[in-house]
Amino acid sequence: MNINTHWRWYAAACGTLALAMLRAADVVQFTVRTTDDAGQPLPARVLVRDEQGQAWLPPVATTVNIGPDTWFAGAGHARLDVPAGRYLVVVERGPEYQPARASVVLTGNTTREFRLQRWIDLAARGYRSGENHLHVTGSMLPAMMAAEALDFSTSLQWWNGPQWDAAYAAAAGAYTRFDAEIENSWGAVYCLGLTRPLPVAWNPARPNLAFVRAARADGALICYQGGWSAEVLLDALLGYVDVVNVADNLFQRHKFMPRSRYSNLLGTADLPVYPDTADGMLALTTESYYRLLNCGLRLAAGAGSATGVKSNPVGHNRAYVQVPPGAGIREFLAAWREGRNFITNGPMVFLSVNGAAPGATVDLPAGGGKLAVHVEAPSADPLREVRIVVNGQVVAAGGNGSLDTTIDVREGSWVCAMAVAEEPVPEADLARYAQTSRLGGERPARLRFAHTSPVYVTVAGQAVRVARSVAEAQRILDALAAFVQQTAAPEFQAETAEAIAAARTRLAQGGPFTAEWAPAAPSANSATIPAAMKPMPTEMLDR
Template identity: 35%
Template sequence: MPTLTIETGAPARVTVRGPGGTWHAPEDAVQDLTASDRPGVLGMDRDPSDGSVIEPGYPAHFLADGTAEVPVPRGACTVVVERGPEHRRVERVVDVGAGPARVAAVPERWADLAGAGWWSGDLHVHRPLADAAALLRAEDLHLGAFVTRWNDQPTAADEPAAGGGTGAPAGGAPRAALTVDGDRHAVAPVTEDERGGGAVLLHGAAVPDLPGTGADDWWSPPSRALVDAARAVGAFVEAEKLTWWDAPVLMATGAPDAVGVLTNHLVPGGVLANEAWGRPRDRAAHPGRAGAFRYQLGLWYRFLGLGLRLPASAGSASGVLPAPPGWNRVHVQAPGPLTVEGFYAGLRAGRSVVTNGPLLTVTVGDAGPGGTVPAARHRVRAEARTPDGAARVEVVVDGRVAARSDGPALDATLDLRGAGWVAARAWQPDPRTIRLAHTSPVHVDGPGPDPAEHRAFFARWVADLAVMARAEPGRFPSAARRDEVLDLYDRAARFYR
């Protein structure tokens, strides 16, 4: 085969498709060798109306560090080069003859959020730490949280030593296992506990005795016990998504530091329009792919309506689901040069915006995400930038759209007396998936709306959990372990009364 030399100018993600529809990559390039992108539902749809569809082709990409030499067949080859949302996607068609060919495909930077003090991160990465430097550079990410411990999965071979006593979570506050270019950090260890109640991410903690996923461990011990132990040694706790059965239990018994708002159910080639083994949505009220995502978003709004301060985070689960690191990313405002400590402190304080498309900013009066304003009339300004300008902006107050614009900018004056929180979101058209940016809330200092409806909603949810626990004794290895979980549900139920 002739060789096609591709000049990317800097680290980037590259896809090469030959004239017969075949994919091509250098043998020694960094690739995602674990994620599946087969069309269909990835084995998780519980209802045919979900309609999950994933377009194939994601694993065909590879990473280049400025140049790449790819063996390709003769004929028209399509080259796509990307470097995260702050660079323009480049697509070239090259007619390759009998001899070597060359093409320049350099993504142009059109935005620089880090230059303004907003740093990008993906808080859920399942890729080898050995590839971290290449991944962070190619995706223009400043922080990646690399999962090194996961139920029933071998401990990552390159997990950094964390110390600590046997049986108790080791580690502490999130730290860099690797730093490149001074301000790009791979965070590890990170533990993901994902069982019957759902998934939590413990940033900075390694749990030596992580429960398995067999019948005896599926619901017990509860993740609450692991969360409390990890937090005691300084770990950062994130609720991976809010559709999991245990989400309202976690919120009621000690809320996490952040919650996944843009999650691994949104991928470049489609949407997983289901709740996996979490609490299924009412499909009549929330039909199809858009309904599946709006259900997730609405749960966050309900928790915020209870007065909980839950900053928005984002993750892609790259290495498990077909998305590159940073496809769903969070931008965090922190002083530079960036440190891991500064990133997590900014996220914990709510100075965050999540996106898989538009680059969104908002101010309410003089406050940005994570800030607080008095209960009064305020000018709200929001702007969503994309490479082609295609986006529409909405301002959400207590879960309802209070103002919207058909274009990328919005400027409105809103009466926030009696409100609890304000946020902005922006939608970008995409026929394959959902492209959204969402800010963490700006809080309103004053008596907010009555949370009775939200309390009742989650009280019913927790009651359903208790009924299932009592009706299915086989969930637990012993009556004592069942009673431990039921006591936890009772604590949660009291919170929602």
């Protein structure tokens, strides 16, 4: 049973059982209306929780699990049959709207309207939102997207093999339907925009390179879970990575996953180990991303929430991408590949470098020059800090919602902006989100952040190349080569060794990193289409 379907059935069953134990006179009808500023119905995510901590749902609902609570994705109007009593009602709709929260005492049939205030309109600024990591079926995803005001997304219907759901063929929405996640000890990578099932049989002893090469041949956007993934450097040096997630599933609504062990998965010498705190995990994701950028790689910042396997709403971690009016999902993915975006799970952040936005290149003459950097960071939550980052170093910081500085640049560089905020959640509420597990569990957190993709700066045509990071990358490739010998199946060893040798050459020469590498001769690691994975009928392709 799909995990989303399981939770929907379980939550509904609990509520039905509780109602069955009450007399009819004890049951009241509670109608929840969610509206916009003009009083028009507005989809939103809704929590109705009694004083014993039980969540209540409409008879038919698309449910969303966040920590211990079960919310539902409402379309603007929902009726619940509940026992008389006091309830906490919380209504949320993505990061552009202020949450609504109320304590409601129900003694009889009641209708309550929750009018959501939109504090910022990103569409009016030319942005559309999306994310790259969702394990949600086609039957549930449209309602979840509408409730979170998420414009585009993915349904990862291939996760180490096909995962087609029954409603898959008939599903419709602004998401791509043949997307794939390859997840193993080589790292998790998401392939978005595929027009047919991924034509490579999953094998945990097979490096990711075969999968991303096949996905790129189909025009996919290739997104790695994090800069700390074991194989991300190799695939990026060979021209097969577009996006690296900075806001990944380590960061969830009201909580984070303490995963210090991800600091150095290959056991590379002299890499830092990050503490198991929310800020430690933020440093892990950002600094491992910076290490890649410092090698001269052009990689957009990414975001994914892992809804369906993590108790997180869709679009909690999302990318806002600048696209022309009327752009569809294909244009959205293309603009994301170009890095015309920022990612967030709370505040917003806008960057300008000599008038250029993220994804653009500022060309300086020999000897370099000065860069005028402007950052705006509007936030619904209290801001802790706004940062300007150049080649992995914070060069300016402040606590207000804007930041201006002038940078003297003498060699190739990149510039990003970042905003860090703290959500003012009451301590008693926050404590509910602690969870233990053998893998490290989840811990409560108020941390929220946003991060831009880079503005690139060349000096006399030369891109960034930070010697410290290049040396680290060389050691990572050495560690990866040893990992391949220990982990890859014999039939994949030779081609992977050839790939690592090519990556070493590109790293030493400073590129080119955009040209896609191919092996000298086809081997067992090359893409083939097993009989069980023939392409779906043409009419099902979401082009």
